[in-house]
Amino acid sequence: MTATQRLLDINRVRELFDLRGSLMDRTGGSYEDDPYPVWAELRERAPVHKGTLHQLTGIDDPFAFQGLPESGRPHFSVFTHAACNAAYRDNTLFASSPQAVDFDSAPAVVNSMLSMGGEQHRRYRALVQPSFVPQQAQWWVRHSIQETVDTLIEYILQQGQGRAELNVDFCAAIPVLTITGAFGIAVDRALDVRAALHDPPALLEIIAPIVAARRENPGDDLISVLVRAELSEEDGTRHRLSDAEIYSFALLLLAAGSGTTWKQMGIALTALLQRPAVLDAVRADRALLGPAIEESLRWMPTDPMFSRWVTRDTDFFGTHLPRGSVVHLCVGPANRDPARWERPDEFDIHRAPRASLAFGGGPHICLGMHVARAEMMTGIGALLDRLPALRLDPGAPPPRYIGFYERGATEIPIEFG
Numbered sequence: 001m002t003a004t005q006r007l008l009d010i011n012r013v014r015e016l017f018d019l020r021g022s023l024m025d026r027t028g029g030s031y032e033d034d035p036y037p038v039w040a041e042l043r044e045r046a047p048v049h050k051g052t053l054h055q056l057t058g059i060d061d062p063f064a065f066q067g068l069p070e071s072g073r074p075h076f077s078v079f080t081h082a083a084c085n086a087a088y089r090d091n092t093l094f095a096s097s098p099q100a101v102d103f104d105s106a107p108a109v110v111n112s113m114l115s116m117g118g119e120q121h122r123r124y125r126a127l128v129q130p131s132f133v134p135q136q137a138q139w140w141v142r143h144s145i146q147e148t149v150d151t152l153i154e155y156i157l158q159q160g161q162g163r164a165e166l167n168v169d170f171c172a173a174i175p176v177l178t179i180t181g182a183f184g185i186a187v188d189r190a191l192d193v194r195a196a197l198h199d200p201p202a203l204l205e206i207i208a209p210i211v212a213a214r215r216e217n218p219g220d221d222l223i224s225v226l227v228r229a230e231l232s233e234e235d236g237t238r239h240r241l242s243d244a245e246i247y248s249f250a251l252l253l254l255a256a257g258s259g260t261t262w263k264q265m266g267i268a269l270t271a272l273l274q275r276p277a278v279l280d281a282v283r284a285d286r287a288l289l290g291p292a293i294e295e296s297l298r299w300m301p302t303d304p305m306f307s308r309w310v311t312r313d314t315d316f317f318g319t320h321l322p323r324g325s326v327v328h329l330c331v332g333p334a335n336r337d338p339a340r341w342e343r344p345d346e347f348d349i350h351r352a353p354r355a356s357l358a359f360g361g362g363p364h365i366c367l368g369m370h371v372a373r374a375e376m377m378t379g380i381g382a383l384l385d386r387l388p389a390l391r392l393d394p395g396a397p398p399p400r401y402i403g404f405y406e407r408g409a410t411e412i413p414i415e416f417g
């Protein structure tokens with residue numbers, strides 16, 4: 001038994017990643033429909049519409065997270081690939097946040113590079129970019145992904161009944177253990193991190209001692225990268241990051257990288273399991289696994305929308321956007337734009353490679369995209385290797401896609417005997 005196996009409590013995983021609970025909270029989890037037909041009509045009518053993505057989709061759920069509407073500001077939603085792509089690439093006109101980052105306030109995701117623009121964003125991002133380039137993906141696999149995946153598969157095999165559930169018992173724990181492992185947080189504390197995800201003070205109680213320890217004694221982990229990093233100011237002076245800057249960055253990585261990769265891996269697996277011939281093709285030719293994961297990202301990105309703030313009056317793809325308005329960049333509908341992809345509603349792993357907007361675009365394109373890909377490749381690849389007879393359990397309710405933000409699958413029941 002490996003250290004990870006001894007320490008990872010699968011019952012706690014089930015408690016913490018309760019599918020309906022997590023979907024219900026802020027992410028529009030009560031949404032059970034397929035939004036793509038409505039989005040297709042909207043996209044056909046115009047590239048840009050007045051209103052939030054929620055309103056335009058016809059959702060009237062007072063408890064659902066409404067995608068950052070700010071009362072008092074006009075809202076617009078962008079539906080085509082060309083318009084979303086143009087907005088992503090112009091981070092001066094379409095800013096990531098309405099205000100400057102404030103490192104003197106409490107550490108928070110909004111006080112990280114996610115909210116920065118221009119030169120400041122470039123300088124902060126450059127500090128960590130080397131840890132996230134494609135050539136570093138194997139570091140992440142060695143450091144935490146492979147052992148986590150192996151541990152979870154052992155659990156599945158040990159259950160011994162030839163049946164399992166993959167969304168919570170497999171996909172959910174991989175991303176959080178990947179990031180906590182990269183921070184150098186012990187496996188037995190990793191699930192405490194997940195439990196405290198929406199409670200920054202509790203999370204900082206775990207992270208602060210680690211930052212202090214790495215300042216004393218840096219090692220081969222991401223917190224040590226941040227502790228050692230030197231930021232160059234515009235006047236040429238250099239300084240180390242403050243604790244508050246490191247905490248906000250750690251919160252960003254935990255928030256940005258856990259739920260997203262969990263849900264996306266579940267979407268990719270479900271898409272394959274529901275198409276046995278495609279699953280067989282991937283099993284027979286492992287070079288098709290990468291394209292299958294890319295197609296899942298295009299076809300159903302777990303987060304269908306990101307917000308931007310308009311910094312000056314502009315005419316954009318036929319619509320006037322006043323300064324100060326909020327724009328919803330709807331990557332879900334943009335990823336099925338027939339102007340870019342033929343038969344866009346079809347899940348087709350044999351498409352010629354064309355970048356989608358699932359990871360965003362422009363200067364804020366997902367920092368962790370190669371890590372996310374490595375997690376999905378390692379996870380799904382290991383399932384194909386270790387459970388060669390893997391298929392959906394015909395005796396259990398089939399998985400469905402639910403949720404609006406952090407859209408994902410319900411339970412994924414499989415048999416493999």
Ligand code: HEM
Pocket residue numbers: 096113114115125175179252253256257258260261264301302303306307357358359360361363364365366367368369371372
């Ligand atoms: C399949 C899983 C993932 C998806 C679909 C996803 C998607 C995205 C998108 C669309 C953005 C751009 C947001 C915007 O433009 O406002 C973003 C940013 C970001 N993501 Fe991911 N992400 C995933 C996994 C990860 C992972 C695993 C990590 C970390 C290990 C991560 C870290 C980040 C960070 C730090 C940013 C902010 C980058 C910046 O502001 O420059 N993401 N992600």
